[in-house]
Amino acid sequence: MKRTLAILLALTMAVTLLASCAQSAPAGPAPAPESVAEPAAAPETQPDAAEPAPAEKKDVVIAGIYKFADATWFINEGVAAGEKVKELGAKDWMYLDAKDDGNLFLQMVDTVIAQKVDGVICCPPDQTLSQVAVEKLEKAGIPVLAADDALIDDAGNKIAPWVGIDAYMIGQESAKWLVNYMQENNLVDDPECGIMIMTTDTVTSCIPRSEGQLDIIAEMLPDFPADHIFKTDYKMDLNVAFQSANGVIVANPQIKKWMVLTTGDEGTVGATRAIEQAGLADGSCTVGLGGYLAPAEFEKGSCFKAAAYFSALEVGRISAEHIMMMVNGEEPPKETAxxxxxxxxxxxxxxxxxxxx
Known part of the structure; x- marks a missing residue:
């Protein structure tokens, strides 16, 4: 009996000891707290992550959208602008051709906005789209500058900085040269001599060119018969210029010696071809504006005898300098000619x- 009680007592003590051990043991695997605690260093690194290192200077990208980017004038202007913006710190230069298409022009404005360029130089194919383009770019916080053809409001006022040519003076200079030619060749009083003024009235930068020409003719040839002065409008396109000039020539067979002033070399070359087709090149003289198509004509010995040369490279370089000023928060001149x-x-x-x- 005593032996049995001793065994029961020993069993009771063992059970009690196991129970107390079970109550002191943690629930779940013991290593867990150690594995969770291991990344405790993370909070020490978080303050550094919240304070980013100084960002590198943003790469500057400038876009140029031109109405005829495949024309010699704009190719040269674009090359000069691209070289200059890179010289002044831009990383990239985008040269875009609007192909004389207003819808495509606005699509390109949307594209450069989506690509988050830093500045835009543009020559709009349709100046009535000026306000839409400027509003889009201003809303995106992108500075814009006009080259050649101004960005204007409905009243014709410039709404963005502009770089181009002194159009009125250039028109005057081309007309002075032509009048001197007429005087030197005894054409002023020749009844077979006529003056053709080819205008581009849909482009505001072209209108002063024609105005300067007409003012010089009135000043230097006050007695030249009014019915021997002809005006015809065209757009900057060789074929359109040819058709426009040809229509005047065919309608006026009494004129055998044509003196032609235009708003651009495309007009002059078109008129030159029309005069040649009519067999009147020997007694005629055409004068260009720009000079970019003149070398080939001079080499041919055509009736394209002179041009008012103004530099596309200069316009490109100045427009590049001014857009980079704007990118850097500086204000360029409102107008540069x-x-x-x-x-x-x-x-x-x-x-x-x-x-x-």
């Missing part, structure tokens, strides 16, 4: 090497 010199077959190689390639 370059001047011209008259070139002929005798001086064009020295005067305008940019067009000799």
């Amino acid at each position: 370059v001047s011209c010199i008259m070139v002929t077959k005798d001086n064009y190689k020295e005067a305008m090497p940019e067009y000799l390639q």
Whole structure:
């Protein structure tokens, strides 16, 4: 009996000891707290993550949207602008061709906004789209500058900085050269001589060119018969210019010696071809504006005898300088106009090497 009680007592003590051990043991695997605690260093690194290292300077990208980006003038202007913006710190230059299409122009504005460019130089194919384009870019916080053809409001006022040519003075200079030519060749009083003024009235930058030409003719040839002065409008396109000039020539067979002033070299070349088709090249004279198509005509010996040369490279460089000023928070001049010199077959190689390639 005593032996049995001793065994029961021993069992009771063992059970009691196991129970107390079970109550002191943690629930779940013991290593768990150690594994959770291991990343305790993380809070020490969080303050550093909340304070980013100084960001590198943003790469500047400038876009140029031009109405005829495949034309010699705009190709040269775009090359000069691209080189200059990179020289001034831009990483990239985007050269875009609106193809004389207003809808495509606005699509390109949307594209450069989506690509988050830092500045835009543009020559709109349709100036009535100026306000829409400027509003889109301003809303996106992107500075915009107009080159060649101004960005204007409904009243014709410039709504963005502009770089281009002194249009009125250039028109005057081209007309002075032509009048001097007429005087030197005894054409002023020739009843077979007529003056054709080819205008581009849909482009505001072209209107002063024609105004300057007409003012000089009125000033230097006050007695020239009004019925021998002809006006015809065209757009900057060789074929359109040809058709426009040809219509005047065919309608006026009494004129055998045509003196032609235009708003751009495309108009002059188109008129030159129309005069040649009519068999009147020998007694006629056409004068260009720009000079970019003149070298080939001078080499041919056509009736394209002179041009008012103004530099596309200069316009490109200045527009690049001004857009980079705007990107850097500086304010450029509201208007910048370059001047011209008259070139002929005798001086064009020295005067305008940019067009000799």
